[in-house]
Amino acid sequence: GENVEQHPSTLSVQEGDSAVIKCTYSDSASNYFPWYKQELGKGPQLIIDIRSNVGEKKDQRIAVTLNKTAKHFSLHITETQPEDSAVYFCAAFRSSGNTPLVFGKGTRLSVIA
Amino acid sequence: SAVISQKPSRDICQRGTSLTIQCQVDSQVTMMFWYRQQPGQSLTLIATANQGSEATYESGFVIDKFPISRPNLTFSTLTVSNMSPEDSSIYLCSVLDTATDTQYFGPGTRLTVL
Numbered sequence: 001g002e003n004v005e006q007h008p009s010t011l012s013v014q015e016g017d018s019a020v021i022k023c024t025y026s027d028s029a030s031n032y033f034p035w036y037k038q039e040l041g042k043g044p045q046l047i048i049d050i051r052s053n054v055g056e057k058k059d060q061r062i063a064v065t066l067n068k069t070a071k072h073f074s075l076h077i078t079e080t081q082p083e084d085s086a087v088y089f090c091a092a093f094r095s096s097g098n099t100p101l102v103f104g105k106g107t108r109l110s111v112i113a
Numbered sequence: 114s115a116v117i118s119q120k121p122s123r124d125i126c127q128r129g130t131s132l133t134i135q136c137q138v139d140s141q142v143t144m145m146f147w148y149r150q151q152p153g154q155s156l157t158l159i160a161t162a163n164q165g166s167e168a169t170y171e172s173g174f175v176i177d178k179f180p181i182s183r184p185n186l187t188f189s190t191l192t193v194s195n196m197s198p199e200d201s202s203i204y205l206c207s208v209l210d211t212a213t214d215t216q217y218f219g220p221g222t223r224l225t226v227l
Contacts, residue, residue, distance in 0.1 A: 032214045034215070034216070036218075041221075041223075042220055042221070043117075043205055043218035043219050043220045043221045044156070044205075044218045045218070046114075046215060046216075046217065049215070089155065089156070091216075093214055093216070095214050099161075100144070100146045100158060100161065100207070100209065100216060101216050103155050103156050104155065105154075105155045106154075106155050
């Protein structure tokens with residue numbers, strides 16, 4: 001089955017700097033890769049996703065890149081703000097299977113003002 | 114996107130008792146999931162609950178401990194039975210939008226077992 005590795009487990013950046021979180025997956029049939037942000041006391045919220053037919057996607061300060069050959073994808077947050085502080089989870093999904101997302105272990109991002 | 118609500122949002126329970134968590138979705142969905150998230154950990158899938166069929170449990174989770182109901186396409190319940198302190202976790206309901214492959218999560222139920 002699919003296995004998703006996520007690094008780093010914790011990340012501290014100064015406000016205004018960029019943050020990068022990386023994930024690798026094992027199942028070459030996975031074709032959908034979402035990122036979730038989980039704030040304290042809340043459920044995970046989808047912030048951006050990418051499909052296997054696209055190499056990069058951007059939404060304001062957030063971008064995701066996908067390298068299918070290497071089976072890794074990354075989340076990039078630019079101009080970080082204190083409200084970006086949260087736990088971020090990457091996940092992988094295979095549309096052809098009736099299985100839910102497989103999650104990474106999460107990255108706790110702290111943005112220091 | 115799907116809007117999901119859960120009840121209760123939190124509870125404190127005595128060991129040996131049971132708690133039923135409700136999940137309500139604002140649209141009809143085929144696939145619903147229940148996850149457990151222990152403090153500081155990632156999400157662990159408990160079971161997949163599809164309407165009209167019995168829930169499918171992941172390794173390490175059994176129906177006697179976590180019975181699930183799925184009476185229609187907008188509602189599901191998860192019961193945590195005969196609770197022990199090790200069951201203290203956040204329990205999350207999730208649904209899959211099969212048109213977009215997008216999975217949405219409810220706000221979670223924070224359970225503390227004393």
